Amino acid sequence: MSVGTEPSVCQNTDMEDRAPVPPPHPAKDVTEHVGYRLKQASAALRGAMDRALREHDLTVPQYSCLELLDQQPGLSNADLARGTFVSRQSANVVLRGLKDAGLITQATSTDHGRALPVHLTAAGQQRLHTARGAVYTIEERMIKNIPARRLTALLADLDAMTAALDG
Amino acid sequence: MSVGTEPSVCQNTDMEDRAPVPPPHPAKDVTEHVGYRLKQASAALRGAMDRALREHDLTVPQYSCLELLDQQPGLSNADLARGTFVSRQSANVVLRGLKDAGLITQATSTDHGRALPVHLTAAGQQRLHTARGAVYTIEERMIKNIPARRLTALLADLDAMTAALDG
DNA sequence: TCATGGATGTCAAAGCCCTGACATCAATGT
DNA sequence: ACATTGATGTCAGGGCTTTGACATCCATGA
Numbered sequence: 001m002s003v004g005t006e007p008s009v010c011q012n013t014d015m016e017d018r019a020p021v022p023p024p025h026p027a028k029d030v031t032e033h034v035g036y037r038l039k040q041a042s043a044a045l046r047g048a049m050d051r052a053l054r055e056h057d058l059t060v061p062q063y064s065c066l067e068l069l070d071q072q073p074g075l076s077n078a079d080l081a082r083g084t085f086v087s088r089q090s091a092n093v094v095l096r097g098l099k100d101a102g103l104i105t106q107a108t109s110t111d112h113g114r115a116l117p118v119h120l121t122a123a124g125q126q127r128l129h130t131a132r133g134a135v136y137t138i139e140e141r142m143i144k145n146i147p148a149r150r151l152t153a154l155l156a157d158l159d160a161m162t163a164a165l166d167g
Numbered sequence: 168m169s170v171g172t173e174p175s176v177c178q179n180t181d182m183e184d185r186a187p188v189p190p191p192h193p194a195k196d197v198t199e200h201v202g203y204r205l206k207q208a209s210a211a212l213r214g215a216m217d218r219a220l221r222e223h224d225l226t227v228p229q230y231s232c233l234e235l236l237d238q239q240p241g242l243s244n245a246d247l248a249r250g251t252f253v254s255r256q257s258a259n260v261v262l263r264g265l266k267d268a269g270l271i272t273q274a275t276s277t278d279h280g281r282a283l284p285v286h287l288t289a290a291g292q293q294r295l296h297t298a299r300g301a302v303y304t305i306e307e308r309m310i311k312n313i314p315a316r317r318l319t320a321l322l323a324d325l326d327a328m329t330a331a332l333d334g
Numbered sequence: 335t336c337a338t339g340g341a342t343g344t345c346a347a348a349g350c351c352c353t354g355a356c357a358t359c360a361a362t363g364t
Numbered sequence: 365a366c367a368t369t370g371a372t373g374t375c376a377g378g379g380c381t382t383t384g385a386c387a388t389c390c391a392t393g394a
Contacts, residue, residue, distance in 0.1 A: 042209035043252035044332040085210035
C-alpha cells in the first residue's frame with residue numbers, strides 16, 4: 001500500500017558506471033523513469049523551500065523574482081516570467097504581491113516599448129539577503145552527498161534534458 | 168533583457184570531470200545553481216507532457232495516477248497522493264476527475280480501515296495504453312543526448328537529493 | 335504610408351495545489 | 365474498558381498557474 005518507499009541504495013557511494021546498459025524505457029517500474037525521479041526531486045526541493053521561506057513571508061516564486069531582480073535590475077514582467085518558468089499572467093500576480101509588500105517598484109510608464117522595468121526596494125534587498133541564507137542552506141544539504149566532480153555533469157545533463165524538450 | 172537564454176555549451180559532449188572544484192554556492196549567477204536547473208528541467212518536462220497529454224484528454228497528475236494504478240491496483244487516495252508528490256486533497260480532486268471520466272472505480276466502503284482502494288476500468292486501461300506512447304516518446308527525447316552510462320548516476324543523484332531534503 | 339508580425343501587459347475563467355481543520359477508523363498501551 | 369497515537373477521507377479557504385482572449389507598442393517590409 002505504499003509507493004516509492006524503497007530505500008534508495010548506493011546514494012553515498014561514488015559509482016560512476018554500474019550497469020553497462022541501463023534499460024531506459026521498457027522499465028518495469030514507473031519509479032525507475034528519469035521523469036519520475038526528476039519530478040520527485042523537484043517536489044522535494046519545492047517543499048523544502050516553501051517551508052524555509054514561509055518564515056520570511058515569501059513564496060518560492062516571490063523569492064525567485066527577488067533573486068533574479070537582484071542580479072539583473074530592471075527586468076520586465078515578461079522577463080521574470082521566463083526566468084521563473086511560469087506564464088506572464090502568473091508572474092504578474094507574483095509581482096503584485098511583491099509590490100503590495102513594498103519589496104519592489106515598477107515603473108508606470110516608459111519612453112520606448114511596453115515593458116515596464118522592475119527594481120528592488122531597500123526593503124526588498126534586505127528581505128532577499130536574509131531569506132537567501134535559508135535557501136542556500138537547503139541547496140547545500142541537497143547536494144552534500146553528491147560527489148563534487150559529478151555536479152558539473154549533473155548541471156550539464158539537466159541542461160541537455162531541458163534543451164531537448166524545448167527545441 | 169532576457170533571462171536564461173545563454174546557449175548551454177557542451178551539452179552533447181561527454182565530459183565527466185571538467186572543473187576539479189566547481190564552486191557550489193557563492194555562484195555569481197542564480198542560473199548556475201542546481202536548484203534552478205532542476206526547476207528548469209522539471210518545468211520543461213511538465214510542459215511537454217501537458218501538451219502531449221492534452222490530445223488524450225488527460226492532465227499530468229491524472230496520467231500519473233493511471234500509471235501508478237496500472238502497476239499497483241488497489242492503491243488508495245493517500246497512496247496516490249504520496250506517489251504523485253501532492254497532498255491528499257489534490258489527489259482527491261484528480262481522482263474525482265478520473266471517476267467522472269469513467270477511467271477508474273473506487274470502492275465506497277471497506278471492511279477494514281478507511282482507505283478506499285481504486286482500480287482502473289477497461290476504459291482507463293485503454294486510455295493509459297494510448298497515452299503512454301506519447302509520454303514515452305517525450306522521455307526518450309529528453310534523455311537521448313545523455314550518455315547511457317551517466318543515466319544511472321543521474322538517477323542516483325536525483326535520489327540522493329530527494330533523500331537529503333526529505334530527511 | 336500602410337500592413338504584418340512579434341513582443342508585451344492585462345482581464346477573465348478555470349483548474350491545480352496548498353494549509354488548516356475536522357471526523358472517522360485501526361492499532362497500541364494503560 | 366479507555367485514552368492515545370497515527371493514518372485516512374473530507375470540507376473550506378486561499379494562493380498559484382494555466383489557457384484564451386484582447387489591446388498596445390515596436391520593428392519590419394511592401
